[in-house]
Amino acid sequence: MKIYCISDNIDTKVGMRLGGIEGEIIHDKDLFEQRMEILIKQQDIAIILVTEKIVQNSLKFINNLRLSIKKPLILEIPDRHGTYSITNSISEYIHQAVGIKI
DSSP: OEEEEEESSHHHHHHHHHTTOEEEEOOOHHHHHHHHHHHTTOTTEEEEEEEHHHHHHTHHHHHHHHHHOSSSEEEEEOOTTSSSOTTSOHHHHHHHHHSOOO
16 A cells, blocks of 8 residues: 655655655646546555645535545645644554544
8 A cells, every 4th residue: 555645845755755655746726626536536545645735625525535545544744834743643644634644
């Protein structure tokens, strides 16, 4: 199972790539939604990380996805421009989302 990251900035994408997480940079709301429709159908992707700014721009779409699919898990992550605490690790976000520690 893989983790995939969709970011609105190069810094987050590069950081994730250094950690072994593939991803891409998307700025357009429509392109993001089209790409998500493709990604959620891929059986090998377990978690999709999406930066805060993208989530804010497509909140209704993401909430609808979260309610209608079982997999993959869609997690909002902070980036350097976000308002969330950068000190939280991805495992803490997963714990908050699904209630298990990894």
